[in-house]
Amino acid sequence: MAAADLAYAPPMKSGKAGFEAGLMDPQHRIRITLSSRSVKNLEKVCGDLVKGAKGKDLKIKGPVRMPTKVLHITTRKSPCGEGTNTWDRFEMRIHKRVIDLISTPDVVKQITSITIEPGVEVEVTISDA
């Protein structure tokens, strides 16, 4: 019986202590945070990431849209104090999307290296599941 077991056992990596039987390498929870000022580029990167992950059959929690932060700067238009008090209102909108994956870190590095658009910041945090 032992011989039969050995015959059916999957090919083992040599000399690895703590090898988990089965197809799973240690899976991690990976959180990808995308921030940008332009919605078009951001949505494109999101879509690409989601497609890439689905193509590799990973468990993915779809792009969660965080509330947009609007940063205001309000200044007097005038260089001197004279005149009706007119104000300029400048704003910068920061959009943020969060994607959660459960997979090995190597796969994620592959996926994130493919899609790089200008103006989108990608942050990846890895936590053990």
Added chain:
Amino acid sequence: MGQKINPLGFRLGTTQNHHSFWFAQPKNYSEGLQEDKKIRNCIKNYIQKNRKKGSNRKMESDSSSEVITHIEIQKEIDTIHVIIHIGFPNLLKKKGAIEELEKDLQKEVNSVNQRLNISIEKVKEPYRQPNILAEYIAFQLKNRVSFRKAMKKAIELTKKADIKGIKIQIAGRLAGKEIARAECIKKGRLPLQTIRAKIDYCCYPIRTIYGVLGVKIWIFVEEE
């Protein structure tokens, strides 16, 4: 008379794009901005230096020499892309020029992590760009051409390029007179209030012995 807003800033969301296209968290934003400013200054200084070198031979600065219309900067994680849009890229086509620029920029920017990637794009129709026209007018005014003639010549140059409207305004001590005034020449239409109209604008100071003349050029390129 009211005050006119800068047409480039007015159209930033729609017809006009930002020249620096990168993202940084608000904590690190100021560093990125300073880098940008250094890069732009460095490039402009480099071109001015080389112009002076070239003109020492000829004793005349070529009016069709390099004019930068704009410099686009895109920053990714490990590279900075600098795209220089130039009207007549004569100087920069010489072989060593781009590498020299890269070296200069690397010194300025002090970036260990990031590679610089400089590319040069030739502007398709140089006489549609207000920057190039402004340089042309500056060159003429330095050679003591009467300012109205200079403006008219500039408008003639644009006739070949497809332009639907143009307005050139020169303000300051025109022809060295004591009392400053502003003169302007218009042709065609110039719908400044229409946001979907593509309007290019440039404000260029010219230093003369009498003081500074401000040249403002609005060009209405196309609708939508």
